[in-house]
Structure formats: C-alpha cells, structure tokens
Amino acid sequence: MNKEVTVGIADMKIVRQEGTLITYALGSCIGISFYDPMIKLTALLHIMLPKCSNPSDTQIFKFADTGIQETLRRMSVFGGVKSRYICKIAGGARMFEVLGSSSLANIGEKNIESVRNILIKEQIRLTRQDVGSNYARTMRVAAETGTVSIHTYGKQDIIM
C-alpha cells in the first residue's frame, strides 16, 4: 500500500512500516526526518523558526526546539529508541536576496544552526542534509527505508 501523508507548515506526522511522509515547498523552513530502522518508525517535522520564545504559544511544531522535543517524545511512545534514530534535514534557504542583516535575510541560516545544535545536544545522528542556497524543496520520506527524496523547481531530484 502506498499511503501518502502530508505534513503541513508547523506540523509533524509519524508513520510506521509503510507509507510516505511528504512536506511541500520548504523555503527557509526546515524539514527534519527521524527514522528508527529497527522498528521502521518514521517522523517528519516541518519547523519555521529556530526557538520558541513564548511558552503559551500552542503551535509547538512551529519551532525547532519545542518541535524536536515533542517529536522525540511521541516517537518514544511508539517504541522508538533515540540512539537508533537516523536524522536527515532539508530547507533553510534564503528565498529573497535582500540587503542588510534583517531577520528576513538570515532566518534560513539561523534555522539550520538551531536544528544542528539541538540534534547534537540530543545526540542524534544527522546523516544527510540538503540545506541553504536560494530555492524551495519538497521533501518525501519513505517509511520503510527512511530514504529521503528532495524535489526542487528546475533541478534534478536528490535522493538521500
């Protein structure tokens, strides 16, 4: 069966054994996939911002810190073991070439940095990444293998 589950913006989904997780057109946002090969448990998280600054914000998947934390918690509920996870990330682009050091120009970069730091702190292996540059990416994750494919406009797909 080829079930496709869409992950929205500031959203996270988990599938087991089969199916595909997909998140469309990541710009400066980052798609983070976690795969536990032992039990074929796969999560895909789509974050927008590096850090949660308002504890009462209910959309926890909007931020890298709270989003990753909650994803890990839910995966462990399904029997996932953190030390087995394989993580891949995509996105963090700079969509517009704007002058100066405004947040708009640097947010992709900040997102990448924040995600990497959190993964190091959580001791999760980041095996592959396709980040930065100036174009949007659609990210697909196959639940059975954890294989990620990246689709971009006007370029060849990347498998990682």
Added chain:
Amino acid sequence: MEIKNYDDIGELALDVIREVGSIGTGNAATAVSELLSANVRIKLPDVKIAGFNESMTMLGNPEEPVAAILVQMSGDMNGIMLFLLRMDFINAVLGTMLGKTVSDYTELDELEISALTEVGNIIISSYVNALSGLAGLDIDLSVPAISINMLGGILSVPMIELGYETNKIMIISGKFILNQQQLDSNLLMLPDIRSLNKLITKLVAGHE
C-alpha cells in the same frame, strides 16, 4: 479597541481594510495602465485571515513556480508586500515593454527579470502610497527583491517573519484585469499586528 490577534478584527474594521485596499489597488492599476498603455483594472480586493496551511491552499499549489517581488515596509507600518505573478501577467508585461514573450520561467533573462521587478515595485509602491496618504502614516519601503521559485517557499517568508507573534496571517489581495482578461496575479499585503492596530485606529476610530 486594541487587537492582539488577527481574529479579533471586527467586521467594520475588515470593511475599512477592504475599502482602503481597493483605493490602493486602484492606484496600482492606474500605474500599470500607464506602464503598459492598456486598460487595467483590479477586482475589489479580498481580505482573508487564515492559518498558514489554509492561506497556502487559498493562493495556489505550494509546488507551482511563480515569480514574486517582495518589499519590506517599515516606519509607521511594519510588514511585507508581496506581488505574485504568473506566466500570463509576465508575458503581458514583457510583450509590451520588450516586445517578446517566454513560455517558461527558466527562459527569463536578467533584463526581463529586472523589468518584472520594476513593474512589481511600481505596483507595490503605488498601493502603499495610496494607503499611507489615506491613513496619514509614514511608511518606508525597502529595495525590491525578486524570487522565481515554488509558491510555498515564497509564502513561507512572510509567514516566518510574522511567525513569532501569530499563527495566522492577514492577506489583502487583488487580482488584475488587463483588457477584459483576468491575469493570474496577486498583490498581497501582510502587516504585523502592531501596524494593523495603527491602521485600524487611524481609519476606523472616526467611524465608530
């Protein structure tokens, strides 16, 4: 009334925003008419308040390529102006200004891209000028930037910019009609909440 959230905006305020939007887009239409020496009108603008995923769906398919011109507002109003244009609008502009057309975004060369950026900039500035004149607000505009890429990635830019304060965005959009034909384009204004409060105070207070 001070709003904290886009959902708090009352019907009256929405009407006023729509009305102001139509003056802004009217001004923008005149600018484009002169530029293209053609009859250009803009449909009465739509004002929508929607969550991130919902607004994405409203504007198109996240993976479809579009050309987008972005200008940042600062001063009395903070936020982003975004002009999204697709192939038919691009060809209307290029046909008139440069006497040629293209069949795909990847064919656009540097001169054509800078012509489109300029048209987008004229449309955005005339919209904002009408608005700032009407509301008595001093709004500064940044240098325009262009991106030709997937719609989703482009829309994530204003969403991220406003993302710390809101889970919804307000989109004021207008569609252009050139020589009776509706062109696939959107002019979007995405103000932050503080600026929206200023706008409402200036414009609505007198009516309540």
